[in-house]
Structure formats: C-alpha cells, structure tokens
Amino acid sequence: MTRVGLIARAENTGLGIQTWEAYRHLQPAKTMVVQPDRGRRFFPERFPDAKFIQGFPQRRHLEEFVDGLDVVFTAETPYNYDLFTVARAAGVATVLQYNFEFLDYLQRRDLPRPDVLAAPSIWHYSDADAVGLIPRKVFLPVPIALDRFPPRKTSTAAAARFLHIVGRPAIHDRNGTGDLLAALAHVRSHITVTIRSQDPEYVSELLRTRRVPPNVRVEVGREVENYWDAYRGHDVLVMPRRFGGLCLPAQESLGAGMPVIMPDISPNETMCAQEWLVPARRTGEFRARSMIDLYTVDHRALAAKIDQFATDLAFFRTSQDAARALADDLSWQRRRPDYVELFERLLAHA
Helix, strand or coil, X not given: CCCEEEEECCCCCHHXXXXXXXXXXXXXXEEEEEECCCCXXXXXXXXXXXXXXXXXXXXXXXXXXXXXCCEEEEECCCCCCHHHHHHHHCCCEEEEECCHHHCHHHCCCCCCCCCEEEECCCCCCHHHHHHCCXXXXXXXXXXXXXXXXXXXXXXXXXXXXXEEEEECCCHHHCCCHHHHHHHHCCCCCCEEEXXXXXXXXXXXXXXXXXXXXXXXXXXXXXXXXXXXXXXCCCCEEECCCCCCCCCHHHHHHHHCCCCEEEECCCCHHHCCCHHHEECEEEEEEEECCCEXXXXXXXXXXXXXXXXXXHHCHHHHHXXXXXXXXXXXXXXXXXXXXXXXXXXXXXXXXX
16 A cells, blocks of 8 residues: 655645645545644644644655655645655655646756646646656646535525635735626625635725625625535635636535636636636736736626526526536545555556
C-alpha cells in the first residue's frame, strides 16, 4: 500500500477545506499541518494525528516528514521549495496540485520542482507548459465530499433563496460581488439573496453604494464553522466569477443539490450546465504569476437568469437533477481511485 504524506491547512479557507477533505478521504500515513498565519481561527481537531508547524516548515521538518513515505501531496504550494529537493533525495515522489494564478514556476524557473503538477481544473491547463522543463502534468479535479450534504427534497416551488459566497475578499473582486449587486437592480422576482463573507463589513460597504429594488431582500451572512452549513436553506448559488479555475463554493453547491449561475467563460462550462451560464465580456487584466484576464458578466443577463430560476419551476427542478448528477460524477467516491492510481504509478516508477 502506498504511504502518502499530506501537507494541510486547518483554517476555514479554501486550502483548509480542500486539504481537510483530502485528509478524510485519502487517509494519509503522515500529515503535516502548516499554520503560517496566527490571525485566523485554527481547527487542529480536524487532523488528530498530524504534526503541526507554526510558520513555514524548515528543512529539518521536511526531512522528518518525508521519512518512511512513498509520495507527498500538497495543494497550491509546498510552503518551502526545499520539500521537492529533500523528497527526491529520500526517494519520495511529490505531487503539487497547483492553482494557475499562484504557480510560482511561471516567474521562477530555478525553483525545485515536484514530480507531478496536478491541475484541479482545465483553466490555463496548456499555459502551465510555459514553466519549461515541466515535470509530468495531469488533470486531477478536487472531488466533492457528498457525505457532508443531506439529500435535498424535490422542490414544489421555484427558487426563492439565492446564495453568493465571497469568502475572504480577493483581488479584483474575484467572485464578482459587485457584478451581482449591479444585476440585482434588474431582477423582477421577489427573492432573498444571502451574501456570505468572512468580512461582513466589506459587503456592507458595497451595499451602501448600490441600489437594491424592494422586491429583493439582501441578507449579509457570517462565516459558518462547517462549510456545508453555508448552503442550508438556499436554492441557487450565484457566482459571477471574474477569473479563476478551481471554485470550491460552486462544487460544494452542487454537492448540496444547488444549481450554480456563473459566467460563460473557462472553465465554468466544465462545472455547470450550459443553461446556467450567462454572457460575460473581457474588461481588463492583471498580473499574478502571469497575466490574467478579467471578465464582467452581463448584468441584465444575470438578472434574467435569476428570474428564470425564480419563476420557472420545471427549469429549477431539471437544474436540481443536473446538479446532483454533476456532483455524483465529481464525488470523492468516484474520483478517489484517480488519486490512488496516480500515487501507485509514482511508486511503481520510483
């Protein structure tokens, strides 16, 4: 059996949720939890047998961690690029499940490299080849933990409660909160929109400068301890994302049986039914590790899609069925063998 080591986070962030579910489903032989920021709430109980590191791991931590392992898996970053050098010297394979906008190799060709770059989405998949001397690259989606979400009953009415997840406000309004608020001015249905953010003041400040019609009720929700509770009592996720690949809130919404409204840009067509997507146009760019295009959704088209969900019961029911099917295809039950097979192949070629 392949002995897997996992580098994880224990906060309520995307990386924290992503690696927590990897821990639950991959059952690693060793786990190292990194805590670089003491300002966030920490949940060590999620990793009962882990080694905890305050700050970033040093070389001695890495040498101790890789001892006795076959493969090390880490998401977005190794936290110390010596990991790949130390692991290779010990005969341990490494997998980095990267996010393209934070792929350091696009700027630093001299950094030590993992054995496999694992892409969580098709967004800029071919562009990752620009790092040069690329290690093996594979498409390895982040699965959905369906056991977190209770079965959703068949709806007897059209959608009434819409959800938008901000998380931590990101650069250039990544999740499109401003575009959602602009679109609400054109919504004709009587609906409730909950906007969840780890910084409620950010949302309140945006609302002070926006006109929301009387038929739309906006509620500002706070962070919940268990991420799956964020979707409870809601019908549709509205996520007019301006850029990005992996989108955990979109996947989690599917797990909760909720359709997801997103812009018709890459890679959203791989996560959503085509009928849920709305037109968007390129409105700018910014530099992350490389130049990233920014998109703005058509506000009236977004409002019309919200109204369609809020008035067409048949469309809403069909979309709920589609959400369940998409979630099942991306579930840990179905996708875990992809991870196991990758790790076993690396062990076989060690």
